[in-house]
Amino acid sequence: MCESELVSFVETLGEPAYRGRQVFAALQHRRLTNFDDITDLPQAFRNKLNEVATASTLTVASRFISEDGTRRYLMKTHDSFPVETVFIPEERRDTICFSSQSGCPLQCTFCLTAQLGLLRSLTAAEIVEQIVIALNDAYGVGTKTPRGTNLVGMGAGEPFLNFDELMKALRVMASPEGLHIVPNRVTISTAGIVPRIRDLAAFEDRPHLAISLAAPTDELRNELMPINKKWPLEELLAACRDFERTLKPNERFTFEYVMLDGINDSEEHARQLANLLNRHQLKAKVNLIPHNPAEPLPYYPSTEETVARFRSILESKGIHTYVRRPRGRDIFAACGQLAAREGTTISSLESTSVGA
Numbered sequence: 001m002c003e004s005e006l007v008s009f010v011e012t013l014g015e016p017a018y019r020g021r022q023v024f025a026a027l028q029h030r031r032l033t034n035f036d037d038i039t040d041l042p043q044a045f046r047n048k049l050n051e052v053a054t055a056s057t058l059t060v061a062s063r064f065i066s067e068d069g070t071r072r073y074l075m076k077t078h079d080s081f082p083v084e085t086v087f088i089p090e091e092r093r094d095t096i097c098f099s100s101q102s103g104c105p106l107q108c109t110f111c112l113t114a115q116l117g118l119l120r121s122l123t124a125a126e127i128v129e130q131i132v133i134a135l136n137d138a139y140g141v142g143t144k145t146p147r148g149t150n151l152v153g154m155g156a157g158e159p160f161l162n163f164d165e166l167m168k169a170l171r172v173m174a175s176p177e178g179l180h181i182v183p184n185r186v187t188i189s190t191a192g193i194v195p196r197i198r199d200l201a202a203f204e205d206r207p208h209l210a211i212s213l214a215a216p217t218d219e220l221r222n223e224l225m226p227i228n229k230k231w232p233l234e235e236l237l238a239a240c241r242d243f244e245r246t247l248k249p250n251e252r253f254t255f256e257y258v259m260l261d262g263i264n265d266s267e268e269h270a271r272q273l274a275n276l277l278n279r280h281q282l283k284a285k286v287n288l289i290p291h292n293p294a295e296p297l298p299y300y301p302s303t304e305e306t307v308a309r310f311r312s313i314l315e316s317k318g319i320h321t322y323v324r325r326p327r328g329r330d331i332f333a334a335c336g337q338l339a340a341r342e343g344t345t346i347s348s349l350e351s352t353s354v355g356a
Ligand code: SF4
Pocket: 104, 105, 106, 107, 108, 111, 112, 113, 114, 155, 156, 157, 158, 191, 336
């Protein structure tokens, strides 16, 4: 709930409005996860809250720690659907990659999450709680995050197929009385849900946008990302162009391009990609993401030399290009690897149950 909803809620319990603000600050700013720990509330009110509400609904089934410090959490909703969240420690500011859905209805062939299908979309509360749980695990309940937090909506699910709950979660997290993670600290990645790209363009306070491209032609993109059959590249890039026209000076807009060995990483693909973006007069930079191995998917990461060559072709045609460093590959926490894995595949890695 956002602060105003909590205020209305406590008023229905016969409590004054300021109690709602107190509860919001306790759950969001101090990141307490149960009402009994809000000791500055009268005991009778805490008892009443316990009777009619729950402060947290996700439980952590397992967490996995990578040799690079990345942490992957496999959480469960109250109705037992898997939710995956990744905490990536970084020098200047940590990043949390959250999920917007349990599973995903899109069928990107290079992504393991696709094999789960859509289990269900997450509520705004479940989206926010992933961040609370990851921060509490990394820093302890109630502590200030030492380096601040960036969020990326690149976990399981297509965020723009859960648009309203996503935007509500972002509003809740932006509150200065709560987590205070403003949209400028958030990047949302979409596979290309064109109407929602246009909707986002109308928002004043909005996250940064990333578009997952994966291919420079409809023929190849139809294969790798079947959503392309619904919104082909011409339509997608026209929406991107319109979106780019609304960008404010401090906003980032990027294209993500997963690099699959022998599939979409040739010099011809690089030239096609550069021509496509230039023809649509797009200035957005391109992030190249070497594919993360995800058995049983039949793909392999492009070699370093291929990635470097691809990058230099894009750069030579005026496209700003970066190569993303994979994090947490060993614990299946990297892009495209999330599939609610537990048990045998990762049994040799550190696994600590911290939830109920
Ligand atoms: S890449 Fe993203 S949109 Fe595509 S199937 Fe995976 S989670 Fe869904």
